[in-house]
Amino acid sequence: MATIAATGTSVLDVVSIVSGLMQVENLALTKIDTRISAVNTKVSALGSFMAKASALQSALDTLGTASSFTARTTTSSNSALVTVAATTSAQAATLAVQVKQSATAQQTLVSGFGSATDSVSTEAGAFNITNTATSAVTPVAVTAGMTLTELAAAINASDAGVTAAVVQQSDTGYSLLLTGNSVGAAQAFSTDFTPEGGTAGVLTGTTTSTPQTAADAAVRVNGIEYTRSSNTFSNILPGVTLTLNQPVSAADWDSASSASVGVSTSNANAATSVNAVVTAYNEAYTLYKSLTRSNADAALRGPLAGDQTLHSFMAQVRSMIDGGFNDAAGNNVRFYNAGITTAADGTLKVDSAALNTALEGTLGTILANGTSVRPAEGTQSLLAFVRSSVLTGGMLASGRTSGQSMVDALNDQRDTLSGRLASKQARYTAQYARLDAMLTGMQQTSSALEGALDSIKAQNEAK
Structure with a gap:
């Protein structure tokens, strides 16, 4: 609202007069503000409860995930x-x-070399590696004068199924170590050297041994x-x-x-998940009781007292919980048979020993099959109900959306009324300013006349 500023010498206190008039006019605006505050409180309360409902949904989702309980x-x-x-x-x-x-891989030693640079043969030929099981032969080309190191590199470059390495067994003794790339008896192999035009045998001056055989x-x-x-x-x-x-x-x-x-x-995961559902339910139930609390004293009354949405939601949740744990095979375990009972304040409490006994029996099977909390004859599970309630268009979401829509409508009303009041205040200010100017002018005229009369009177008395 605009403020009123008095200028010059005034007969009327225009600011005070207009402020007094606007206090009455503003009562309608105050009523709207009170309604907006009340509806916002309800929307906020319902939002807090929806957060608890979402936590219950998450706990139920985990409880219904069979893979969580089959480890x-x-x-x-x-x-x-x-x-x-x-x-x-x-x-x-x-x-x-x-x-x-x-299972082991074969290891074969070709020994008799004095250094890694010793020549393996004075003749060209082929160093043959034969798979014992399949008789498949992989020839590795040997050139005249090829060193031991060069032969190892040539074997590794081939596709013989073995890895070659030059090993020093003593100060003057070097060997070619061949190790099968795979374990198992079927990976056994043999070796021989065939010079060009010669008869198959071993490399000149060497001996071959197999310190480790391929075995299953x-x-x-x-x-x-x-x-x-x-x-x-x-x-x-x-x-x-x-x-x-x-x-x-x-x-x-x-x-x-x-x-x-x-x-x-192990029942550890299952017990944790069941307890998580109980905890989420208790938190939602406790908040529900607080939000819907009735009391003759408005200050002690819950912000959603008398709201049937929450009453209906909790009634359906409780009905489904009473149905117990169910799976698609028709198995059922009631909550009280799983050690879950209702305390005097309406919350749920868990007897851990009774819960573990149930988990070792039918309840464990139900969780491993994929459970849902619902009435035995019902088709909708508690998880589905809670999920649908918090989704757009659901029971809880619709109540919150409706409240927010009411707040938006009241804010529109407030803006419209505020605009009208601002215009009315401007009119009041203009009207009383004009009246003040007229009265001020009249006062000035009156003062001038009074002065003139006093002057005439003084002149007459002097004669």
Whole structure:
């Protein structure tokens, strides 16, 4: 509102007169401001409750995610020897594992060289690497006078399935070490040298030995023997994979290395998720009670007292909770059978021991199948109901949108009324300013007449 400034000598206090008139006019504006404040309080309160409802939705979403409750815990008494991994299809079990042989790659030494630059042959020819299982031969070209280092490089450049290295075994003894690139008996290989036009044999002046043969892994699991071409054993039991982690070679099963490995299910994630739902519900319920509190004293009354939206929402939530945990297979566990009961103040409380017992039974199965909280005969789950309620157009969202729309409409009314009051104040100011000017003029005329009469009177008295 504009302020009124008095100028010059005035008969009327225009500022005070107009302010007094506008105080009455502004009562309608004050009423609108009071309504805006009240509706904003309700919109804010409903927004706070929607945040709690969204937290409940998130907790229910996690509870309904089956993969959260199908993880397996694995252990090994000798993890340096063997470790175990398990998928969700694995059953709880304890396995006695004996490792007789880990899968190995063949290592062959071609010895008899005095240095890494020794010539491997005075004749050109081919150094042949033959896969024992398939009889596939990979010839590596040898030139006359080729050094040991050059031969190793040529082998590594070939596709023979082995890696070559020059090793110094003594001060004057060098060898060509060939190591298979893959483990398992099927990766065994042999070598020979064929000079051009000659007969296959070994490189001149060398000996060949195999300090490590290519071998398959061999284990016993609960007394049953298994072999694999690698150090990974899958499909021994559904969902269970064993991995051998260190070289082992035993003469017999009696001297085999051993370990005990275990696969177990865990209720920790499930218990945490159930408790999270209870916590989210309790926070929403506690806020609901506060927001809808009734009291004869307006100062103690909740901002949403008498609002049927929240009452209806909580009634439906409670009805669905009473339906318990359900899965698509028709399994059902009521909350009270899972150790979840209602306290005197209406919140939920959890008996951890009873909850764990339920999780070890049917409730654990329901969670692993993918659960929903709903009435047994109902089709809509609590998660779906809460989610739809906070989405645009839903029960809670619509109430908040309606309140915000009312605030917008009241603000429009306020702007319109404020404009009219500003115009009325301007008219009052102009009207009373004109009246003040007229009265001031009349006062000045009166003063002039009075002065003239006083002068005439004085003149007459002097005669």
